[in-house]
Amino acid sequence: MDAERQIKEKPDALTLPKLEGHVKFENVSFSYEKRRPILKNVTFDVKPGETVALLGATGSGKSTIIRLIPRFYDVSSGKIMVDNYDVKVVKLKSLRNQIGIVAQETFLFSMTIKQNIAYGKPEAKMEEIIAAAKAAKAHEFISALQSGYDSRLGERGVTLSGGQRQRVAIARALLLNPRILILDDSTSSVDVETEYEIQQALRALLKNRTAFVITQRVSTIRNADKIIVLEKGKIAEDGTHETLMEKKGIYYQIYQTLYETQKPIIEAASERASLKKEETE
Ligand SMILES: Nc1ncnc2c1ncn2[C@@H]1O[C@H](COP(=O)(O)OP(=O)(O)OP(=O)(O)O)[C@@H](O)[C@H]1O
Ligand SMILES: [Mg+2]
Secondary structure (H helix, E strand, C coil): CHHHHHCCCCCCCECCCCCCCCEEEEEEEECCCCCCCCEEEEEEEECCCCEEEEEECCCCCHHHHHHHCCCCCCCCEEEEEECCEEHHHECHHHHHCCEEEECCCCCCCCCEHHHHHCCCCCCCCHHHHHHHHHHCCCHHHHHHCCCHHHCEECCCCECCCHHHHHHHHHHHHHHHCCCEEEEECCCCCCCHHHHHHHHHHHHHHHCCCEEEEECCCHHHHHHCCEEEEEECCEEEEEECHHHHHHHCCHHHHHHHHHHHHHHHHHHHHHHHHHHHHHHHC
């Protein structure tokens, strides 16, 4: 919060038009505190509609990178460009309005499920809310609740599982339909029951927009257009799953480890997917 107060909008700040979703980091360095550089000369270029997966050890700077896009902090040097506008010269509201964030700790309120989904768009029609919930694979479990979309969450209301909470948060983001999406999902609890549904929900969420994802989920990483591996605030490797696997460097090692631990879940989910396919055939 203190840091956010240091962010100053220029008096002549421009209102961003509707974005395409082109995001560029040009030699970005950043530190939260003096003399402790966190990001060092980070450069990348993300085309509209691409999905980028950010990987790296804890503390390597993944969350920091995504905090700079909505300009929660200012870079120490270098530039962040969104559709060729420096984020420093635009109205914060016009920038942040077009960026959807699904955070590490999903934030749901003690309100009804309907209100939680429509949190950023209170004027949303019921049809829109249901469409978003369906795409987020949340409609089925919501409908199964006694009061459906009017069920209250929180202390005296219903309790949702981690995977269900995540899908409500995805429905909320889908309803807002932002051009740029940020998903910080480092602590994703992987559970066999809902993995297939979550994969489907994520696919809907990432489609047709520029997305930055921090995740351990092998299926999401493998499908990313670009993978960036960070090491102590620097880009250690970047490329696609195929090029980085061939390289047999850090990504290769990270991937092997993730794949091994997620193997039973991946197999159960793909079995589930082929069963569903048979059902519909
Ligand atoms: N608000 C802050 N003030 C000062 N230092 C911070 C702040 N947030 C993060 N840091 C430091 O910046 C570095 C990078 O943190 P960051 O949260 O970006 O890592 P991360 O890659 O997202 O890690 P994780 O996988 O654990 O989420 C760490 O050394 C961390 O201690
Ligand atoms: Mg993080």
